[in-house]
Amino acid sequence: MRSGKMFDPGDVVITEVQFTDTFEIKRRPALVLFEEFDNVVIAGITSNTGMEGVSISKKDGAVKDSVIKLNYIFTVSTKMIERKLFTLNKEKKRLVFQELTKRLSPLNS
Numbered sequence: 001m002r003s004g005k006m007f008d009p010g011d012v013v014i015t016e017v018q019f020t021d022t023f024e025i026k027r028r029p030a031l032v033l034f035e036e037f038d039n040v041v042i043a044g045i046t047s048n049t050g051m052e053g054v055s056i057s058k059k060d061g062a063v064k065d066s067v068i069k070l071n072y073i074f075t076v077s078t079k080m081i082e083r084k085l086f087t088l089n090k091e092k093k094r095l096v097f098q099e100l101t102k103r104l105s106p107l108n109s
Contacts, residue, residue, distance in 0.1 A: 005035045006035065006078050006081075007032045007035050007040055007078070007081065007084065008032065008035075008087070009032055009033060009034055009093065010031070010032065010087050010088040010092075010093040010096075011031075011032040011084050011085075011086075011087050011088075012029055012030070012031055012032075012045065012056075012061065012062070012084070012085045012086050012087070012088065013029070013030055013031075013032060013040075013042070013081045013082070013083065013084050013085060014027055014028070014029055014030075014081070014082040014083055014085060015027070015028065015029075015030050015040075015042065015076050015080050015081040015082065016028075016076065016080040016081075016082075017030065017042075017044060017074070017076065017080075018074075027082065028044060028045065029045040029062075029063075029066070029085065030042035030043060030044050030045055030076075031043045031045060031068050031088070031096065033073070033100075035078070038077060038078045038079075039075050039076070039077060039078075040075065040076050040077070040078055040081060041073065041074070041075050042073070042074065042075070042076060043068050043069060043070055043072060043073050043096075044068075044069045044072035044073075044074075045062075045066050045067065045068050045069065046066060046067050046069055047064050047065070047066045047067075048067065049065050049066065049067055051067045051069060052067070052069075052071070053067040053068045053069045053070050053071070053099075054067065054068040054070065054092065054095050054096050054099055055067050055068075056068060056088070056092065060086075060088065060089065060092060061085065061086030061087075061088075062086075063085075068096060070096070070099050070100055070103060071103075
C-alpha cells in the first residue's frame with residue numbers, strides 16, 4: 001500500500017457501520033472510495049441483489065453476489081475497519097467511478 005495509507009480505492013473491507021434508521025452498529029462489507037487522515041470514505045455493500053447499485057459477484061472476489069450501494073456513502077475511522085477482503089478489478093472500479101460521476105454531475109452545472 002502506498003504513502004502510509006492502509007487502504008486503497010477499490011479495496012473491499014469489513015468495517016463497523018452505523019445504520020441510519022436504527023443507529024445500530026454492525027460489521028458489514030464496504031468499498032473504499034478514498035482514505036485521508038485516518039478517515040476512510042466508503043460505500044456500503046449489501047447481499048440484497050434487488051437493490052440499485054454496482055453488482056459484484058463471487059468471480060469478483062465477493063463471498064456472495066452483492067451490490068455496492070452508491071447511495072449509502074459515509075466516513076469511518078481506519079480503526080473501525082477490521083480487514084481487507086479483496087480489491088475490485090480495474091473494470092469494476094471504472095464502473096463505480098462512472099456511476100458516481102453520473103450521480104454527481106448536477107454539481108457540475
